[in-house]
Amino acid sequence: MANPAMPLGDPDATVVVGAADADATLVVGGAPAGARPAAPPASPSSSAPMSGNAARVEFLRKVQARAQAKANEAKAKEAQAKAADPTLSPTVTTTGAPLAPGQSKDDSKRKKAFFSPTITKLVSRGLLSQRDAISASLRARDQGTTFLGAIAQISTLAGDIAFYQGLAEEAGLGFIANDRELQQMLSEAEWLTFKEADVRGCLLLKPDDLGGARYAAIDPFDVITRDWISDRLAQRATPVVVLPAAFQTVLGSLKTRIEPPKTGDESLVPIDVSWQQETKLLSEPGAADVPLVVDYILQRCHGQGASDVHLEPTEEGMVVRARLDGILHEQSRMPLALHSAVVSRIKVLGGMDVAERRRPQDGRIRVMIRRSPLDIRVSTLPTVLGEKVVMRLLDDSAVRPSPEQLGLRDRHLRLILDKITAPHGMILISGPTGSGKTTTLYSCLSAADRERRNVVTIEDPVEYRLKGVHQMQVNEKIGLTFASGLRTILRQDPDVVMVGECRDAETARMAVQASLTGHVVFSTIHANDCVGVISRLLDMQIDPFLVASAVTLSISQRLVRIACKHCSVMVEGREVLRQLRAEGVSDEKMQRLGLSIDERMPLSQPTGCANCRHTGYSGRQDVFEMLEVNAAIRKLIISGNHDVDEIRRLANESGMTTMAANGIQMVADGRTTYAELFRVFGEG
Numbered sequence: 206m207a208n209p210a211m212p213l214g215d216p217d218a219t220v221v222v223g224a225a226d227a228d229a230t231l232v233v234g235g236a237p238a239g240a241r242p243a244a245p246p247a248s249p250s251s252s253a254p255m256s257g258n259a260a261r262v263e264f265l266r267k268v269q270a271r272a273q274a275k276a277n278e279a280k281a282k283e284a285q286a287k288a289a290d291p292t293l294s295p296t297v298t299t300t301g302a303p304l305a306p307g308q309s310k311d312d313s314k315r316k317k318a319f320f321s322p323t324i325t326k327l328v329s330r331g332l333l334s335q336r337d338a339i340s341a342s343l344r345a346r347d348q349g350t351t352f353l354g355a356i357a358q359i360s361t362l363a364g365d366i367a368f369y370q371g372l373a374e375e376a377g378l379g380f381i382a383n384d385r386e387l388q389q390m391l392s393e394a395e396w397l398t399f400k401e402a403d404v405r406g407c408l409l410l411k412p413d414d415l416g417g418a419r420y421a422a423i424d425p426f427d428v429i430t431r432d433w434i435s436d437r438l439a440q441r442a443t444p445v446v447v448l449p450a451a452f453q454t455v456l457g458s459l460k461t462r463i464e465p466p467k468t469g470d471e472s473l474v475p476i477d478v479s480w481q482q483e484t485k486l487l488s489e490p491g492a493a494d495v496p497l498v499v500d501y502i503l504q505r506c507h508g509q510g511a512s513d514v515h516l517e518p519t520e521e522g523m524v525v526r527a528r529l530d531g532i533l534h535e536q537s538r539m540p541l542a543l544h545s546a547v548v549s550r551i552k553v554l555g556g557m558d559v560a561e562r563r564r565p566q567d568g569r570i571r572v573m574i575r576r577s578p579l580d581i582r583v584s585t586l587p588t589v590l591g592e593k594v595v596m597r598l599l600d601d602s603a604v605r606p607s608p609e610q611l612g613l614r615d616r617h618l619r620l621i622l623d624k625i626t627a628p629h630g631m632i633l634i635s636g637p638t639g640s641g642k643t644t645t646l647y648s649c650l651s652a653a654d655r656e657r658r659n660v661v662t663i664e665d666p667v668e669y670r671l672k673g674v675h676q677m678q679v680n681e682k683i684g685l686t687f688a689s690g691l692r693t694i695l696r697q698d699p700d701v702v703m704v705g706e707c708r709d710a711e712t713a714r715m716a717v718q719a720s721l722t723g724h725v726v727f728s729t730i731h732a733n734d735c736v737g738v739i740s741r742l743l744d745m746q747i748d749p750f751l752v753a754s755a756v757t758l759s760i761s762q763r764l765v766r767i768a769c770k771h772c773s774v775m776v777e778g779r780e781v782l783r784q785l786r787a788e789g790v791s792d793e794k795m796q797r798l799g800l801s802i803d804e805r806m807p808l809s810q811p812t813g814c815a816n817c818r819h820t821g822y823s824g825r826q827d828v829f830e831m832l833e834v835n836a837a838i839r840k841l842i843i844s845g846n847h848d849v850d851e852i853r854r855l856a857n858e859s860g861m862t863t864m865a866a867n868g869i870q871m872v873a874d875g876r877t878t879y880a881e882l883f884r885v886f887g888e889g
């Protein structure tokens with residue numbers, strides 16, 4: 206339905222990277238969901254695997270494209286920054302394609318030059334009067350909406366089927382002419398609230414016959430909305446032109462259905478900062494209302510998927526940083542004068558002592574951001590410049606991934622499910638802090654049969670509530686430790702037990718015992734890799750025979766960032782090598798980590814774009830290594846001659862793929878980069 210040759214006024218449609226990305230993935234395999242065909246009529250040969258000269262030419266073309274893209278990117282970024290706020294967006298840039306060659310400048314009539322080619326065509330087809338077009342564009346400028354947004358407000362035009370039909374034709378898009386049709390095609394999503402649908406003039410539709418995402422739009426050229434929806438659906442969404450009159454009718458009837466529910470829980474602080482409030486706040490942060498500043502920071506960081514928010518007093522002002530995909534990014538700077546008031550507000554919300562500024566404090570806030578309840582753990586730290594606040598955002602509504610969704614490969618998935626459903630055994634997970642161990646633990650738990658088995662946990666702290674699981678929290682003050690909690694759990698006739706961490710020998714010993722007496726036990730343990738887990742247990746003076754009999758699976762994991770699929774270009778292995786060496790990665794390190802790079806291998810490399818906040822990465826995924834304790838390894842452990850290298854050799858023999866090999870596979874799939882593997886693997 207979409208006509209890719211028709212520019213939709215999309216800033217990245219003109220960025221060559223978009224096109225390069227689509228065929229770049231052909232080399233690596235597996236085009237990303239929603240990848241568009243290349244914008245210009247692509248040569249048919251580009252779909253076949255390339256070799257020799259063709260590949261070199263292609264490579265050069267992409268290098269050029271990348272340079273071009275960088276330049277365009279800067280422009281697009283600027284445009285996007287302006288357009289991010291509808292009240293600032295100039296009419297012309299968001300209404301169609303003013304860039305079309307030969308369109309505006311050599312047009313002697315000033316009036317015509319005002320409109321995009323599509324609108325000009327509609328005027329020349331007699332579907333829109335010159336007068337209405339001009340009055341709409343003036344209205345758009347005054348009210349800060351797009352041209353089509355303004356047309357929709359003109360009552361005589363909002364129901365003009367001929368005009369909208371023509372618009373859809375010119376844009377090569379589908380058309381919904383009445384409310385009944387719209388109602389039938391409608392789909393719902395939690396993130397599309399009534400307010401959002403109203404402000405953006407869009408409603409989600411059921412996918413088309415080929416499974417492509419679609420949405421009904423009053424302004425199909427509104428790129429911001431298109432990107433916003435595509436981001437949330439994680440695939441490219443195509444607009445379908447809808448008659449504004451029909452849209453309003455349906456939206457009105459939906460109001461009650463998709464409006465956020467009134468929550469009965471009084472302890473939840475509702476947060477909903479509007480665009481207008483946000484714009485005002487950003488233009489004049491000094492004059493802003495303090496509660497609004499706090500709301501804005503939380504809403505924005507939560508919206509970006511941050512796991513932690515840091516508020517830091519510095520000489521230059523109050524710096525707000527958010528941890529996104531494991532790395533801190535500066536979000537904003539506000540006047541230092543605001544800092545103490547903001548901290549006080551957070552303390553009030555968190556039930557902390559506002560007057561106490563010299564001692565560190567902990568607190569907890571429950572808020573409702575837009576529609577999702579959010580649990581926030583607050584911690585303050587007195588520094589010489591003032592109190593630094595760190596807020597950890599624990600999103601209750603975030604979906605716990607099943608083992609399938611964790612990105613586990615076939616063999617790994619089979620192994621893990623096999624051990625979860627076994628009558629007994631011990632599954633240990635290792636990895637540095639922040640490597641997603643908790644997520645893996647929870648996903649294992651969610652795979653356990655909670656209806657017919659008694660699933661009990663002892664955690665510190667309970668991070669997420671899981672339905673059908675009895676969760677207990679460590680409380681050292683009253684003597685409830687991992688060890689004592691586990692002892693209690695074992696008297697509760699459990700089938701599956703999760704122990705947050707085998708922190709000490711006593712806990713580890715009890716967990717081993719529990720698994721030997723007919724329970725499935727999950728836990729985490731501090732060790733560098735799968736084999737290290739075994740050594741760690743033995744170092745804790747646990748009998749080798751018990752270790753060998755209890756442990757059935759040892760999992761080690763690291764979180765790597767996923768390369769942004771919007772801005773990846775193909776480069777040769779030698780270019781990647783050159784960059785890595787320039788960053789100080791030595792050949793010895795490559796060797797030690799088992800990451801060697803083929804110079805001629807085409808590799809996908811992100812360049813940074815608005816979609817990935819110019820980091821080149823968006824989202825994270827775990828890389829695993831799994832050691833199944835089989836008969837041969839068991840025998841070796843019991844023999845007392847448990848040499849680490851020997852265990853590793855046996856594991857490799859029985860088909861264990863190493864973390865490095867799994868990481869390289871991800872690079873080959875275009876999911877991540879060597880640079881990222883070095884960053885993550887190099888640390889541990």
Ligand SMILES: [Zn+2]
Binds near residue numbers: 769771816818
């Ligand atoms: Zn990107």
